[in-house]
Amino acid sequence: MYACFRATFCLLSLSIGIGRSESATPRTADVAVYLKSDGIGSTAVVANMMRELGDLMLTAGFRIEWGDWKKPGVSLESADLAVVVLRGTCSAASPVDPTDQSRNVQVLASTAVADHKILPFSWIDCTALSQFLGPSVAHESTPRRDYVYGRAMARLLGHELYHILARTVEHTQAGVAKERFTIADLLADHFQYEGEALFRLHSAQSADSVLEPVIPRTHMDPGLDSEPETHKRSVRN
Numbered sequence: 001m002y003a004c005f006r007a008t009f010c011l012l013s014l015s016i017g018i019g020r021s022e023s024a025t026p027r028t029a030d031v032a033v034y035l036k037s038d039g040i041g042s043t044a045v046v047a048n049m050m051r052e053l054g055d056l057m058l059t060a061g062f063r064i065e066w067g068d069w070k071k072p073g074v075s076l077e078s079a080d081l082a083v084v085v086l087r088g089t090c091s092a093a094s095p096v097d098p099t100d101q102s103r104n105v106q107v108l109a110s111t112a113v114a115d116h117k118i119l120p121f122s123w124i125d126c127t128a129l130s131q132f133l134g135p136s137v138a139h140e141s142t143p144r145r146d147y148v149y150g151r152a153m154a155r156l157l158g159h160e161l162y163h164i165l166a167r168t169v170e171h172t173q174a175g176v177a178k179e180r181f182t183i184a185d186l187l188a189d190h191f192q193y194e195g196e197a198l199f200r201l202h203s204a205q206s207a208d209s210v211l212e213p214v215i216p217r218t219h220m221d222p223g224l225d226s227e228p229e230t231h232k233r234s235v236r237n
Helices: 043-058 126-137 142-166 183-187 195-203
Strands: 029-037 062-068 081-087 109-114 117-125
Touching: 029 043, 029 142, 043 062, 043 142, 081 126, 081 142, 109 142, 117 126, 117 142, 126 142, 126 183, 142 183, 142 195
Parallel strands: 029 062, 029 081, 081 117
Antiparallel strands: 109 117
């Protein structure tokens, strides 16, 4: 099993040349994502997660297609597919105990691994995420909390999709594909894939499918000030 996240700040950013097709329209690869919820969640939070993940993946040349896990339309053997389980209550309004120190050790998200091979099955622990982010967003309005919480979920899922699509257990030194996240990473206005992650994602695709990053729309949301706090990501075989 995979997991996420303790922070190390690294300013190293690897840049690479991204090939462009002759067409004026960027070429993208479709990724089918099927959601399954173990608990009750906020419709607004999930909607924000879906929108933000779509924007994040477009920057790497992937287009998300959301599906019903009960009615899969794509073979589970497809490389460009992920089944994602949302564990716990995915809501920014979930009760948080500020004295609970477990927020520093719990796993936020994970992807299955068998015989050193990445499997397209991931989960996000919304209860752990609420505990992790709660004190930092408690003073915000409900719409703002829903947006920030959903965006944090998108970044966690973006990390897991990196492993699935790049077909690697390796991490990068910076960006969404790095091994360890901080609260500041999850709350930052801008947090995307860096060059090394893009290289691995593109290299894993077929030679005749050149992907291009797409510049997503921007959101006019004020940033949140927070002290960097840490959360550990471990690797389990």
